[in-house]
Amino acid sequence: MDNVTPLTGRQRLILAGRRLFAEKGYSGTGVREIAAEAGVSIGLIRAHFGSKAGLREEIDRQVIAQIEELCSRATRHLGTEALELLVEDAVEWVERERDALLYLRTALMERTPGSQALLRELLRIMRRFVEINRDRGFLQEDVDEEWASIYLVIDFLGPAVLEPFSEKEFGTSMYHRDMVKRRSAFMNRVMTRGFMKS
């Protein structure tokens, strides 16, 4: 589980904080717990981040940076087969950065400058996505583009919101391979044809 190169106390604190905040929320997690999970002493939080809130801000910054990276990669696909590649990218990112996504989920439940920024970043990605597809003629006519973007944000976050209940309710993780496949098949269908008769 552990990496070969030993992480610094600072890095361990960030990872531990991200995981615990994601699981139990900001106010549900104590600094002693974070320090214990990171295997460092409490004092180090203050030394590096000034306070518990400072630690959260740093976590927010890093997660936002990850989202931005996902966004820039989306833009790179511009000239080619945008849609499928972007979805694949997102799926792959979610698998690789599950902790970040679950943190994102929990952060959005608390109203902080960081969570507002996180949401804004997500919206930027999705607006961009809609834009690209419109320019390439993949969008149907007379679509409410703003709501399409919001819709994409919601459906990106949806599985993360349900994930904590998924095992009990569906017998598997939302991010299990089969579940992801079923979901992307369904979403693909909905986005191109819908699933109800008019």
Add this chain to the structure above:
Amino acid sequence: MDNVTPLTGRQRLILAGRRLFAEKGYSGTGVREIAAEAGVSIGLIRAHFGSKAGLREEIDRQVIAQIEELCSRATRHLGTEALELLVEDAVEWVERERDALLYLRTALMERTPGSQALLRELLRIMRRFVEINRDRGFLQEDVDEEWASIYLVIDFLGPAVLEPFSEKEFGTSMYHRDMVKRRSAFMNRVMTRGFMKS
């Protein structure tokens, strides 16, 4: 704002707790704060609910009951023009019971017996909805019905998740009349035709 019939301390505590838990989360809200918002003394929480957790359980029970009521009303439409009426019902319910919905939103972020039950109830409504529409021939062919239900849950919760950021990001509440109208127009289109070309 206040009702004419004075509420009992018990009722005031439930309403105050629901509002504060919704806004700041369970562990982010103190019992003194709840008592102050309700205009009663702290001891009353213990007298009526045994503990802070007991108060939450009672709130969960009531919100679940509200969801169940929404569900039973959905079933009542069975024989007639199910789809539009159910959507109208849900919209009307959300307008009337905004606090309950926002509590639902926050509760789903915490893993408690109550939140699991809340999600299960939502799923039941949506499965039922899909079932009804399938039987009445409103469903397209070869639809993954389980994922359709999950999809409906996500899109029901979506606006609630974004609501706290809505004013700042879109300049209006997610549940403002115009926003609801735009959204239901978009969702209607997506569910019947999608918005992307294949």
Add this chain to the structure above:
DNA sequence: TCGTATACGATACGATCGTATACAGGCGCA
């Protein structure tokens, strides 16, 4: 070898947390 920054433990602080206890008024009922 010295100076300095970083990493870390130990402990203490004031505040706030959820909970517990003591008690008061109002009501129905024997």
Add this chain to the structure above:
DNA sequence: TGCGCCTGTATACGATCGTATCGTATACGA
């Protein structure tokens, strides 16, 4: 009239919270 119950207030208690401040060990460049 007296008793029990319910609703309610006020206050106290122990635990835990985030923060602060010691002291020390280690690493590295001048």
